[in-house]
Amino acid sequence: MTAPNPFLDEDQRLALYGDARRLTQRTTVLGAAKVSGTPVAEVLASFLTDTPDHVLDVGCGRGGTTVHLVKAWLPGQLTALDASTALLDDAAARVADRAPELSPRVRFVAADFHDIPLPDDSVDVIVAAFCLYHSTDPGEVLAECRRCLRRNGRVILVTKSADSYAALDALVADANLDPGAVHRPSLYESFHSGNAEAVTASALRVDEVTHHHHRFRFSDPTHTARYLITNPKYELPEQSPHVIAEQLNSVLNGNGVSAQSTVTYVVASKT
Ligand SMILES: C[S@@+](CC[C@H](N)C(=O)[O-])C[C@H]1O[C@@H](n2cnc3c(N)ncnc32)[C@H](O)[C@@H]1O
Numbered sequence: 001m002t003a004p005n006p007f008l009d010e011d012q013r014l015a016l017y018g019d020a021r022r023l024t025q026r027t028t029v030l031g032a033a034k035v036s037g038t039p040v041a042e043v044l045a046s047f048l049t050d051t052p053d054h055v056l057d058v059g060c061g062r063g064g065t066t067v068h069l070v071k072a073w074l075p076g077q078l079t080a081l082d083a084s085t086a087l088l089d090d091a092a093a094r095v096a097d098r099a100p101e102l103s104p105r106v107r108f109v110a111a112d113f114h115d116i117p118l119p120d121d122s123v124d125v126i127v128a129a130f131c132l133y134h135s136t137d138p139g140e141v142l143a144e145c146r147r148c149l150r151r152n153g154r155v156i157l158v159t160k161s162a163d164s165y166a167a168l169d170a171l172v173a174d175a176n177l178d179p180g181a182v183h184r185p186s187l188y189e190s191f192h193s194g195n196a197e198a199v200t201a202s203a204l205r206v207d208e209v210t211h212h213h214h215r216f217r218f219s220d221p222t223h224t225a226r227y228l229i230t231n232p233k234y235e236l237p238e239q240s241p242h243v244i245a246e247q248l249n250s251v252l253n254g255n256g257v258s259a260q261s262t263v264t265y266v267v268a269s270k271t
Pocket of ligand 1 (some may be wrong): 065
């Protein structure tokens with residue numbers, strides 16, 4: 001039997017985001033590996049030229065994007081929504097630390113994005129970055145976004161290609177750490193660069209789709225191992241990065257590994 005996609009399985013998702021540790025390590029290790037690709041916050045900021053009254057950041061996680069949005073757009077209010085109270089606490093601390101003068105405008109809400117606790121026609125701009133692939137039915141979330149949006153309001157969605165970091169699947173298989181990795185479906189299978197436009201069009205008018213190529217270089221076996229243990233796709237025999245690095249070394253011989261991901265932005269509106 002095929003194991004459920006950990007990004008779509010409710011119990012595994014709760015464990016993944018039950019506290020901030022895994023996401024913090026993943027973000028730090030990926031950041032250190034980044035070679036090229038325009039920062040997501042920079043691209044997001046460029047989509048808006050006017051000042052919105054009310055912004056909703058769906059699946060805000062640790063608030064990395066939230067801080068940039070509130071600083072770049074200066075909205076009258078920003079609602080940051082996530083299912084994980086632990087991550088919301090982290091996000092609140094981040095906003096208070098990095099944008100103290102703007103933090104009174106930001107409200108943190110614990111909720112499921114399939115059932116957004118906001119009135120109809122109450123939001124100007126909704127951002128959902130790297131989170132709709134946690135829904136088995138992202139079209140349902142987009143219909144909910146549509147309900148919350150004012151007329152002519154916009155949604156900005158960010159996701160990754162289904163083949164993101166595929167070079168690492170081949171590596172863990174070659175190193176005999178997880179031979180099944182190359183056959184398992186993408187973590188991003190429900191909402192990725194290849195289907196995001198069509199899924200969005202089921203609920204909203206799609207105005208713009210752009211793809212950005214991001215390249216990564218994990219510098220050596222230890223750096224690679226530190227990333228692999230944060231990726232729930234892999235069924236690793238153990239979680240110590242040093243032991244995993246040793247096994248990777250049989251293939252890498254002290255070298256690093258390159259990987260790539262396409263980041264896709266879909267801008268859509270409520271007509
Ligand atoms: C990778 S993080 C996204 C981080 C953030 N948007 C950013 O750009 O940095 C994915 C987030 O989606 C949230 N999430 C997953 N399923 C959700 C659901 N059904 N309702 C609300 N949030 C959910 C998780 O708790 C997690 O914080």
